[in-house]
Amino acid sequence: MSKIYNFFPLSIYRDKIELPENTKKEMIEEIITMKKTSDKGLKPPQNAWTGDTHGYEYLFKNNKFKFFYEEVEKHVIKYMDHFEIDVSKLDFYFQRSWATLSNSKEYISPHDHSQSNLSFAYYLKKQPGDSQLILVDTSKHNEFIPQLFTSPSINRNKIFKKRTLVNTPRINIETEEDDIIIFPSKTLHGTEKNLNNKDRISISADISIIAKQSKNLEHLTPPISEWKKFNK
Numbered sequence: 001m002s003k004i005y006n007f008f009p010l011s012i013y014r015d016k017i018e019l020p021e022n023t024k025k026e027m028i029e030e031i032i033t034m035k036k037t038s039d040k041g042l043k044p045p046q047n048a049w050t051g052d053t054h055g056y057e058y059l060f061k062n063n064k065f066k067f068f069y070e071e072v073e074k075h076v077i078k079y080m081d082h083f084e085i086d087v088s089k090l091d092f093y094f095q096r097s098w099a100t101l102s103n104s105k106e107y108i109s110p111h112d113h114s115q116s117n118l119s120f121a122y123y124l125k126k127q128p129g130d131s132q133l134i135l136v137d138t139s140k141h142n143e144f145i146p147q148l149f150t151s152p153s154i155n156r157n158k159i160f161k162k163r164t165l166v167n168t169p170r171i172n173i174e175t176e177e178d179d180i181i182i183f184p185s186k187t188l189h190g191t192e193k194n195l196n197n198k199d200r201i202s203i204s205a206d207i208s209i210i211a212k213q214s215k216n217l218e219h220l221t222p223p224i225s226e227w228k229k230f231n232k
C-alpha cells in the first residue's frame with residue numbers, strides 16, 4: 001500500500017488567555033487612548049494602526065499589562081516543550097511589544113519580524129467577521145513547479161481539483177477573542193483584506209532567545225551581559 005509522509009512541518013501554537021474582566025477593560029481603554037493620541041493620519045488609510053510605529057513599542061513596561069505578559073511567558077515555555085527545547089539553558093526576552101487596532105477594511109500586509117526569534121498575536125478584542133491571521137509559506141517544499149501554488153491563472157483554470165494543506169501557499173487561522181497564536185518570527189504573516197473590522201485589537205511581541213552561557217557553543221546569541229559596546 002502506498003504511503004505519503006509529510007515532513008518538515010511548521011508548528012503553530014494556539015491557546016487561550018482568559019484575563020480578569022476589569023484587567024481586559026483597562027487594557028482595551030489604554031490601547032484606544034494610545035491610538036487616539038498618536039494617530040496623526042499619516043499612515044495609508046487601508047493600514048491598521050500599529051503601536052510600534054506610533055511610539056508604543058514597549059507595551060510590557062506598562063503596568064496595566066503586567067498580568068498579561070506573565071501569562072504569555074507560560075505559553076511560550078509550553079511552545080518550547082513542543083520542540084523538546086531545554087529552557088533551563090536559555091534566557092527569553094520580550095524585546096518589543098505593541099498593539100494593533102483595525103477598523104473597517106484596514107489590514108496588515110504580509111511581513112515577518114526577522115530581527116526576532118519568536119512572535120505572537122493575542123486577540124484582546126475580536127468579533128466574528130473581523131479579519132483573521134494569515135500565514136504565508138515561503139519554503140513551499142511541495143511546489144515542484146515554480147508558481148504552481150500561487151499562480152492566479154493556474155487557479156482560474158482549476159489545475160487543482162481541491163486545495164488542501166499540501167498544496168496551499170497560505171492559510172487563515174480562525175482565531176477568536178482571547179486566543180494567543182505563537183509562531184517563529186520568520187513566518188510571513190498578515191491579516192485578511194476587505195472585511196469589516198469593528199475595533200479589532202491584537203497585541204504582539206517579538207521574543208529573543210539567548211544562551212545562558214556560551215562556552216563551547218555556536219549559533220546561539222551569547223549572554224548580553226558579556227557583550228562589549230563600542231566606545232565610538
Ligand SMILES: [Fe+2]
Pocket residue numbers: 111112113189204
Ligand atoms: Fe507581525
